[in-house]
Amino acid sequence: MELRKDPITRSWVITGDDPAEGAPRPESTCLFCADSPAPAQVITTVPNTGGTPWSARAVVHPTPLYHIEGEPGRRGDGLSDRMHSVGAHEVLVENPRHDRHLWNASDDEIGHFLRLAAERILDLKHDARIKYVSLFKDYGPHAGQEFSHPTSQITATMFVPRRVLYELRAGREYFVSKERCVFCDILQQEERQALRVIETRGDYVALCPYAPRVPYEAWILPRNHEAAFERTGLAQPGLRVNLAALLRRTLQRVRAVTEEFHLVLHTSPNSLHPSNTLGYWKTIDDDYHWHIEILPVLGSKARSYTFKEVYYSPVSSETAVKHLREAKIDG
Numbered sequence: 001m002e003l004r005k006d007p008i009t010r011s012w013v014i015t016g017d018d019p020a021e022g023a024p025r026p027e028s029t030c031l032f033c034a035d036s037p038a039p040a041q042v043i044t045t046v047p048n049t050g051g052t053p054w055s056a057r058a059v060v061h062p063t064p065l066y067h068i069e070g071e072p073g074r075r076g077d078g079l080s081d082r083m084h085s086v087g088a089h090e091v092l093v094e095n096p097r098h099d100r101h102l103w104n105a106s107d108d109e110i111g112h113f114l115r116l117a118a119e120r121i122l123d124l125k126h127d128a129r130i131k132y133v134s135l136f137k138d139y140g141p142h143a144g145q146e147f148s149h150p151t152s153q154i155t156a157t158m159f160v161p162r163r164v165l166y167e168l169r170a171g172r173e174y175f176v177s178k179e180r181c182v183f184c185d186i187l188q189q190e191e192r193q194a195l196r197v198i199e200t201r202g203d204y205v206a207l208c209p210y211a212p213r214v215p216y217e218a219w220i221l222p223r224n225h226e227a228a229f230e231r232t233g234l235a236q237p238g239l240r241v242n243l244a245a246l247l248r249r250t251l252q253r254v255r256a257v258t259e260e261f262h263l264v265l266h267t268s269p270n271s272l273h274p275s276n277t278l279g280y281w282k283t284i285d286d287d288y289h290w291h292i293e294i295l296p297v298l299g300s301k302a303r304s305y306t307f308k309e310v311y312y313s314p315v316s317s318e319t320a321v322k323h324l325r326e327a328k329i330d331g
């Protein structure tokens, strides 16, 4: 597999002929359970205080898309830009138990997972070759879920994924013209209008964005400005517990509409990266604001053509927020 850059949109894609594609992956024994006979290669573990040996841990992805060894070997050939898929690909095991998900685990357990995520992002950002670290979770057969065990994934890449790059550029442009963070301004307006706020929990707000890409899209943001999730994630445990509770409750609300979803964390890029784009991130601590995006997958409402060209979301955020606020959740 290699990375190729679309010469028109300048976005990177991973492509190649994957011999494993199409072959069903056997998962007779779980690689990620605490008592797995064939556990995956452990990177780091968050110790536990309760009855299990650990509470969350990061392992190497069993079939990684990115490999940490080697040089990206970025090269051009006329219009074509390509590089080897150098980077890191990890699985974050959210819980040692096979049935404890981010919506039914305790806030402490989810807090441990958030701390682990923050530690891994921070650690990967120490590698100056890395431009961006992504954290995401795909849940459900139509969302591309890979493992039945409660897991999220981390990729560390030599490029910034397209959607985040749009946001980073837009955030910076807004800051240049207004000297304010666009996300802080959105939060202020949303809290004032109270039309699309799902719930507030301590320092965190869950809301339906003004222009959703899919029905019931939900974001979680810190109310106080912070560009880097990993700084929040490693801060006082009290902060993390509020975030854990809001994440759990929001996922319960979304699951009242559909079980399947994508979740992605958007945090600041690696400002250690020594490229000539470094100047680009000079105001990153002021102009960007980390957040979690939850994109529910509703098969019945999808329009295959419009989905990627112009987002089509046949439920307005003002309607979606009512359903999500009223969804029955268990505390």
Ligand SMILES: [Zn+2]
Binding pocket: 030, 031, 032, 033, 034, 097, 098, 148, 149, 150
């Ligand atoms: Zn398992």
Ligand SMILES: [Zn+2]
Binding pocket: 181, 182, 183, 184, 185, 224, 225, 226, 288, 289
């Ligand atoms: Zn902000």
Ligand SMILES: [Zn+2]
Binding pocket: 167, 266, 291, 293
């Ligand atoms: Zn975002």
